[in-house]
Amino acid sequence: MEIAYIAIGDIHGLAGTLERLLARLPEAGTLVFLGDYIDRGPSSKAVVSRLLALERERECVFLRGNHEAMALSALAGDPEMQITWQYNGGQQTLNSYGHDFPQNHQDFFLRTRPYFCTEEYIFVHGGLLPGKGPDELQESQLLWIREPFLSSDHDWGRLVIHGHTPTGNGRPEVLPNRINLDTGAVYRGKLTALVLPQRRFIAVSARER
Secondary structure, three states: OOOOEEEEOOOOOOHHHHHHHHOOOOOOOEEEEOOOOOOOOOOHHHHHHHHHHHOOOOOEEEEOOHHHHHHHHHHOOOHHHHHHHHHHHHHHHHHHHOOOOOHHHHHHHHHOEOEEEOOOEEEEOOOOOOOOOHHHOOHHHHHHOOOOOOOOOOOOOOEEEEOOOOOOOOOOEEOOOEEEOOOEHHHOOEEEEEEEOOOEEEEEEOOOO
16 A cells, blocks of 8 residues: 555654654655644754755655744734734743844745645644534634534544644544644644555654744
């Protein structure tokens, strides 16, 4: 069975952890990053630089996380979001950039996708509303939702692969209708990838603080 996709959970500015995970991934398959590349960790700029280089090496899909959405609003001049972003890990990102964002990094944030669908899977950062497809929801819902998504047993007709909500135990959450890949790397957990359709997990422990 050939590898089709490799989904990767929330990175949150851990460049060294990302590099160690990438070194363990198979060479086959499209990489699908679930968002939250920045904030909280110390090396957001290095993470984005690595992702930009990576897409020149192999096929990648980059989803937007709620942290990229906050950054975009803050960088566009929204004063309320500037404060909200800084309190949610944005200050570490600003520090990593020296408060100077290269245009190609801002462009990267702008071209991230709210979701990505295939015949078998729905890839999304936050989640979905029961009974609603991703094309029926606002971007903010796709990026920020927790409930009622997390407690729902709704079958969306495709397996939902998401991040956003740390599992709390360093292990992915595997349910019949969804798989959560946010294994809390930035909270001393792990950074996890999911190889599809094999459903094989690859994880590395975070060492950066």
